[in-house]
Amino acid sequence: MTKEVERAVQELDKYSARSGLDEEIRSKLNEHLNNIRNEIQMADERRRELLNLMGEESLLNLDITVSRELTNTVEHSAPLRHLVAGLSLKWTLRTDRAQDCRSQGAKMAALRRGRMPHFAAVTMEPRPAMLALLARGAGDVDCVYHLHLPALSDALDEYCSGTKRKPRLAIRDNFRRMRDQRRIRDYDELRSYLSTL
Template identity: 75%
Template sequence: MAELRNFSAQHKLDEEIREGLETHLRNISHEVEQAEERRRGLLDVLGEESLLKLDITVSKEIENTVHPEISLQHLVAGFSLKWTLRTDRAQDCRSQGAKMAALRRGRMPHFATVTMEPRPSMLALLGRGSGDVDCVYHLHLPALSAAIDEYCSGTQRRARLGIRDNFRRLYDQRRIRDYDELRSYTASL
């Protein structure tokens, strides 16, 4: 733009053309300034952290005191969906939760895993209370609970009783919850 201004000043241009060129240059300069303000605002909002790659997120709009014209979203809940669990998938959920905790700017959002995993030992990998995952939501917890009770009933074998006891501990401590509870919770947000 400076070069165009110098060019128009150095060459004999018609007054009408010179005024038109100056008007266009002022408009371009104004648009560049506005774009820079928007870019700066977006950089302030986004920060420098990497994406968490969550499967489902729930956010609420909050007031932006620095740039009121730019809407801010506050993450209130994040969910990692896993139909079944393997040790690597469980580790993926835990690392997402740990990263979310490290990158948060204020209150920690609710972070949970949603799964259909039938094996209590795999559910315990996430739900035992590492702190990376708040809880595990199971898509049909009543059916899983009934199946475990049926599998473990009428036996004195310690291994089966241990399975039932560990599952009950997860359930009683609310480390594993039914999917319907998740639906109610997200509806309240």
């Protein structure tokens, strides 16, 4: 639409220059054409600004975001915000809540410009099998921060101590594997990480 309007303005400009219009009328016409050009430019700038905002956290529906201010090389008076971390808060997990985190991570990866922001889920989910839905996922979530990982580890050790039942030992071993691979981390690590941003 904008290109068609620009073409029409140029045609009117050419017509005004070629025709034998009265000087006063031609001056008024040129004034109106300049106003139209300015409106087109302002609309284009607003559209560019909106396009630059696409992919921000509002589209992702994140619970907590951390961004850093960047210098705008195009428009120096309007600094840009770069999303460096996004967090999805889920006090407990169900399969649909886990899927929600995954879709947010996939959307963030698709909309990013440059480096992928750190994306994690924060939860106090006590069941290792539910934690595994995110922590052993396809990489849509960097890791899962647990609000009290040491207490959960101690509870699992106590639950599995003195037993030779394979299902219980498998739960403990899978949990330890996710913890040792840093797929599940303690909330204190998140606080430390965010303080460096």
